[in-house]
Amino acid sequence: MSAREPLPRAYEPAEVEAKWFPIWEKSGYFHGKPVPGKKAYSIVIPPPNVTGILTLGHVLNNTLQDILCRYHRMLGEEVCWFPGTDHAGIATEARVEKYLRKEENTGRDELGREEFIRRVWQWRSEFGGKIIRQLRTLGCSCDWERERFTMDEGLSEAVRKVFVELYNKGYIYRGQRMINWCPVAKSALSDEEVIYKDVPGKFYHFRYPLADGSGYLVVATTRPETMFGDTAVAVHPEDERYRHLIGKMVKLPLTDREIPIIADLHADPTKGTGCVKITPAHDPNDFEVGKRHKLEVINIMNPDATLNGRCGAVFEGLDRFAARELCVKMLTEQGLVEKIEDIRHSVGYSERGDVPIETLVSFQWFCNMKELARPAIEAVRSGAIKFYPERWSKTYFHWMENIQDWCISRQIWWGHRIPAWYNDETGEVYVGLEAPTAPGKWRQEEDVLDTWFSSWLWPFSIMGWPEKTGELEYFYPTNDLVTGPDIIFFWVARMIMAGCEFMKEIPFRNVYFTSIIRDELGRKLSKSLGNSPDPLDVIAEYGADALRFSIVYIAPVGMDIRYSNEKCELGRNFANKLWNACRFRQMQGETTANFRELDPETISALSPDERWMLAKLDAAIASVGTALAEFRFHSAAHELYDLVWSNFCDWFIEAEKVPMRAGGAERERALRVLDYALFRILRLLHPFMPFITEELAHQMGFLGDDETIMYESYPVPDACATVDETELARVDGKFELVRGGRFLKASYNLPDGKKVKFYIKAVDGAALEFLTAQKASLMSLLNAAEIELSEADYDHAAGGAAPSQICRLGTVYLPLAGLIDVEAERAKLEKQQRELTGWIAGSKAKLSNERFLAKAPAQVVADAKAHLAEMEEKLARTAELLEALR
RNA sequence: GGGCGAUUAGCUCAGUUGGUUAGAGCGUUUGCUUUACACGCAAAAUGUCGGGGGUUCGAGUCCCUCAUCGCCCACCA
Numbered sequence: 026m027s028a029r030e031p032l033p034r035a036y037e038p039a040e041v042e043a044k045w046f047p048i049w050e051k052s053g054y055f056h057g058k059p060v061p062g063k064k065a066y067s068i069v070i071p072p073p074n075v076t077g078i079l080t081l082g083h084v085l086n087n088t089l090q091d092i093l094c095r096y097h098r099m100l101g102e103e104v105c106w107f108p109g110t111d112h113a114g115i116a117t118e119a120r121v122e123k124y125l126r127k128e129e130n131t132g133r134d135e136l137g138r139e140e141f142i143r144r145v146w147q148w149r150s151e152f153g154g155k156i157i158r159q160l161r162t163l164g165c166s167c168d169w170e171r172e173r174f175t176m177d178e179g180l181s182e183a184v185r186k187v188f189v190e191l192y193n194k195g196y197i198y199r200g201q202r203m204i205n206w207c208p209v210a211k212s213a214l215s216d217e218e219v220i221y222k223d224v225p226g227k228f229y230h231f232r233y234p235l236a237d238g239s240g241y242l243v244v245a246t247t248r249p250e251t252m253f254g255d256t257a258v259a260v261h262p263e264d265e266r267y268r269h270l271i272g273k274m275v276k277l278p279l280t281d282r283e284i285p286i287i288a289d290l291h292a293d294p295t296k297g298t299g300c301v302k303i304t305p306a307h308d309p310n311d312f313e314v315g316k317r318h319k320l321e322v323i324n325i326m327n328p329d330a331t332l333n334g335r336c337g338a339v340f341e342g343l344d345r346f347a348a349r350e351l352c353v354k355m356l357t358e359q360g361l362v363e364k365i366e367d368i369r370h371s372v373g374y375s376e377r378g379d380v381p382i383e384t385l386v387s388f389q390w391f392c393n394m395k396e397l398a399r400p401a402i403e404a405v406r407s408g409a410i411k412f413y414p415e416r417w418s419k420t421y422f423h424w425m426e427n428i429q430d431w432c433i434s435r436q437i438w439w440g441h442r443i444p445a446w447y448n449d450e451t452g453e454v455y456v457g458l459e460a461p462t463a464p465g466k467w468r469q470e471e472d473v474l475d476t477w478f479s480s481w482l483w484p485f486s487i488m489g490w491p492e493k494t495g496e497l498e499y500f501y502p503t504n505d506l507v508t509g510p511d512i513i514f515f516w517v518a519r520m521i522m523a524g525c526e527f528m529k530e531i532p533f534r535n536v537y538f539t540s541i542i543r544d545e546l547g548r549k550l551s552k553s554l555g556n557s558p559d560p561l562d563v564i565a566e567y568g569a570d571a572l573r574f575s576i577v578y579i580a581p582v583g584m585d586i587r588y589s590n591e592k593c594e595l596g597r598n599f600a601n602k603l604w605n606a607c608r609f610r611q612m613q614g615e616t617t618a619n620f621r622e623l624d625p626e627t628i629s630a631l632s633p634d635e636r637w638m639l640a641k642l643d644a645a646i647a648s649v650g651t652a653l654a655e656f657r658f659h660s661a662a663h664e665l666y667d668l669v670w671s672n673f674c675d676w677f678i679e680a681e682k683v684p685m686r687a688g689g690a691e692r693e694r695a696l697r698v699l700d701y702a703l704f705r706i707l708r709l710l711h712p713f714m715p716f717i718t719e720e721l722a723h724q725m726g727f728l729g730d731d732e733t734i735m736y737e738s739y740p741v742p743d744a745c746a747t748v749d750e751t752e753l754a755r756v757d758g759k760f761e762l763v764r765g766g767r768f769l770k771a772s773y774n775l776p777d778g779k780k781v782k783f784y785i786k787a788v789d790g791a792a793l794e795f796l797t798a799q800k801a802s803l804m805s806l807l808n809a810a811e812i813e814l815s816e817a818d819y820d821h822a823a824g825g826a827a828p829s830q831i832c833r834l835g836t837v838y839l840p841l842a843g844l845i846d847v848e849a850e851r852a853k854l855e856k857q858q859r860e861l862t863g864w865i866a867g868s869k870a871k872l873s874n875e876r877f878l879a880k881a882p883a884q885v886v887a888d889a890k891a892h893l894a895e896m897e898e899k900l901a902r903t904a905e906l907l908e909a910l911r
Numbered sequence: 912g913g914g915c916g917a918u919u920a921g922c923u924c925a926g927u928u929g930g931u932u933a934g935a936g937c938g939u940u941u942g943c944u945u946u947a948c949a950c951g952c953a954a955a956a957u958g959u960c961g962g963g964g965g966u967u968c969g970a971g972u973c974c975c976u977c978a979u980c981g982c983c984c985a986c987c988a
Contacts, residue, residue, distance in 0.1 A: 035950065221985090228988085246988060259988095293987080301988045310986050371987080416915065420983070423914070427984090510983090545923085547981080571950095578936085579923075584916075585981085587923060595936065598950045609947030655927085663925070663935075678947080764954085771942065771954040778945045778953095808945060808953095864932065877968035885930050885969090892931050 032611055032724060036604035038568025042716045046161055054735050055166045057105025059499035066097040066104045067500040069484050070167060071508045071516070072175065074113035075149055076120045079159035081542045081550060081588060082509065084560045085580060088573045089539065089658055090507045091165045095712035096653055098166070099739035105500055107487045108167035110154050112176040114440040114476040115210045115377045121148045121439070138438050145439050159561060164569050164715045166735070173487045175479040176441070183486035184441045184479045185458050187527060192456045196393045197433070199445075199454070203312045204432050206385050208330035209378030212436040213389050215475060216429060217514050219373040219382055226370050230298060230363035231356055233258060236274035236283045242267070243363050245297030247370060249356070250348040252277065253336040255284055256320040257303040262288035264299050278361050279352065280337065289314050306386055322386055328436070330383055390434035390443060390472065398425045400525040401518065410521065413537045413656045414582065417510055424514050433475045440473030481519035484532035503533045510538040537656045540580050545589045558590055570714035571596030577713060578662040599666060600717050603710070606674050607721045610699050613685060616726040617693070620700040623745050627697050630690075634680040634802065635698045636749070637756040641672045642705055643742035649709060665710055673706065676760060683805045700725075705740045755795050758834035762796075763806040765830035769839040772828065772849075780810035784819045784827065784838040788898070792834045821909050831857070831902050833895070847910055854907050861900040868893040
């Protein structure tokens with residue numbers, strides 16, 4: 026191995042990260058392609074909106090996908106992570122409209138359809154897909170050559186094909202129904218795009234005079250302005266208060282219309298006044314009532330939610346909320362207001378527009394989902410698709426089993442235009458992949474499709490469907506999907522339906538639902554609150570590896586994450602720790618040749634510490650593997666953190682300084698084991714911290730310039746050291762003695778660096794033998810001037826009083842000639858005595874319980890007995906020590 | 912109105928099928944320029960595992976119940 030520049034003291038991620046990504050990408054390491062006979066692993070990215078920028082949610086989501094991809098790549102599978110963006114109809118159209126308004130004072134209406142769409146494409150090529158570049162900063166190993174956009178020609182063709190197929194099957198139809206209307210987008214929305222919020226409102230009680238002048242009825246409403254669309258007042262048929270009025274007419278205030286009083290079960294006598302105004306055009310329930318009673322449907326609203334000409338000259342063109350106020354004012358003046366109550370009620374908001382939606386009747390395209398849902402429910406029920414955490418399947422089933430028709434048409438321009446043509450002369454409707462060739466004047470449907478109507482095809486459209494591509498053959502179905510539970514209906518459920526319907530095969534086998542990220546106070550991250558950190562700033566400050574590791578480390582399973590930038594210190598410090606472990610090794614000289622595999626000679630010469638370390642490594646490797654297989658990312662991260670920081674750095678490196686100082690064969694063996702362990706650790710960590718591990722693997726000379734850790738094998742437990750439980754316990758026992766000795770020093774305020782003498786009384790001959798062999802190690806770890814080992818009691822008479830600490834392998838004493846605080850020492854021992862006595866009593870009670878002995882597993886009983894013996898032995902030693910203090 | 916989740920150290924959270932004395936990070940206290948790391952080292956303190964009841968030889972873990980908080984779904988004028 027060639028000599029390298031010494032590593033700097035502190036890890037500086039910026040340069041390293043900027044260096045490696047282009048190398049990886051240029052070398053084609055991210056590219057996945059069908060390789061017959063090789064195991065395939067694929068993931069499709071949840072396509073971010075083309076308008077989007079990277080958020081912490083994306084960071085979590087894509088880090089997890091990257092961990093999976095890098096892990097499987099190292100397992101030797103052919104990995105392909107398909108990236109791309111979503112055209113996000115309403116969001117993008119609004120975004121570009123805003124941009125054009127600001128930059129050029131123009132917009133949709135001025136430009137016309139064709140030009141506007143051209144300008145959206147232009148905007149996209151200039152500003153769109155920013156997030157795709159940002160994902161590279163995070164280290165995402167997507168196959169960037171395969172980047173797709175939901176409006177690409179191939180994907181658009183898939184959309185048209187699916188539309189035509191479902192139309193021909195009779196699932197897609199056009200109809201006049203009550204739909205959700207967003208006044209901002211001026212478009213219909215699906216039920217899923219409506220978010221219900223509990224907001225303060227008012228409950229208005231108005232008097233509607235009876236037409237015959239015999240009095241009035243009081244109706245209660247939260248939406249006075251809709252009264253222009255009232256076509257009846259309903260009461261419950263059994264409601265004694267109003268029974269006599271059924272069939273009579275009331276005069277609708279602010280209009281010259283008279284409307285009937287009807288009997289309908291919809292009217293709930295316990296609510297409001299028991300009289301409900303019926304506005305069939307603007308309320309789903311009223312629409313049903315209207316149908317039952319053949320009431321006129323009066324639409325009173327323009328697309329932007331201003332009132333229309335049906336409301337009279339005074340109200341025409343007025344915004345709905347202004348109209349509401351004016352209504353109340355005018356009714357007040359006419360003495361028709363009975364009372365106004367303050368209430369909180371649930372109001373549907375447009376997800377994108379963030380304004381209250383209107384429900385109104387309109388012609389739209391719908392897709393009947395009932396039949397599509399059937400196999401998709403079965404796919405999850407049978408376990409073909411698994412959800413992690415499993416409980417989300419309940420949410421899924423509930424929605425799928427009550428699935429409603431999907432309103433798929435949108436009155437915007439940016440999107441897949443519906444492939445339907447109307448012949449106004451004949452009234453014919455033509456649906457097909459291309460415009461009709463039949464003679465006549467055909468006019469294409471103006472509406473476009475819901476964005477999700479292309480997203481639900483993503484797992485196969487991205488692989489070239491409807492063409493029969495090698496990618497589909499090889500990579501479909503994909504393995505894992507990582508996404509947020511908030512789009513389980515929008516996307517996950519619909520993808521499963523689309524996969525089952527068009528591919529006749531599920532789109533993925535496992536779905537991992539990530540946590541939702543909140544701020545430290547538990548609030549959702551949002552632009553308006555200003556509590557949404559920019560991940561790029563975080564990466565600049567802490568490094569991408571640090572951000573990745575931290576966010577995985579702190580992500581609780583299936584719960585919200587409370588995030589703050591400070592938490593990235595954990596990952597940054599960890600990266601620095603790893604860096605310095607390598608730096609330490611580097612300072613010891615050239616890398617040995619056996620870093621991939623230990624040779625038999627080295628294995629046979631391993632020290633107990635080394636076997637201990639290799640056993641810890643194997644154990645960690647095994648549990649990281651299990652954790653990843655079960656999508657317990659955070660426990661894998663915890664496992665790795667402990668392995669590196671505690672086992673490797675705190676104990677092993679410190680312990681190995683002894684053989685390293687010894688020189689010769691001892692030193693050579695220690696270096697080999699260090700190299701072997703370090704290279705394993707780097708590979709283990711690579712999926713989590715790709716940049717620093719690649720850098721260190723090269724800096725350490727494990728890899729040459731044309732090699733990459735990305736394609737090194739992921740470590741598996743190799744049990745190259747025979748696991749001898751007794752020996753492992755002895756090493757742990759040695760470390761316990763070290764901790765005990767350090768505690769004694771700290772208790773007497775002796776600086777850690779001060780060299781002192783210790784006396785260790787071993788519990789038995791075997792312990793004495795082991796500890797004697799470990800004397801150099803003990804001295805180093807304790808920073809001792811001298812250690813006296815014996816099976817005999819410490820001789821207080823000769824050496825003076827000494828504080829002590831009881832450990833499993835023996836008792837460690839700190840001879841202090843005159844400095845001992847006898848009272849403190851006695852208090853410590855007495856406390857220990859009390860505790861031991863208590864535990865022993867409990868333990869004895871348990872062991873004398875016949876039912877425990879009869880029913881508990883033999884191992885548990887044996888452990889309990891051993892534990893009792895240990896405690897009794899310690900208690901005896903405590904008593905001796907107390908005695909010696911006198 | 913249904914469904915789901917949470918409640919463990921000052922804070923944020925682990926705790927895999929019930930099994931010795933419930934853990935980590937941050938924070939706090941004490942001492943350290945120990946020849947990798949102050950983004951560090953060594954040591955320490957802090958818990959009636961939300962309340963109550965039950966099952967069990969044994970419960971943070973399983974069951975019931977109550978309380979508080981949060982999320983999702985549902986046509987509530």
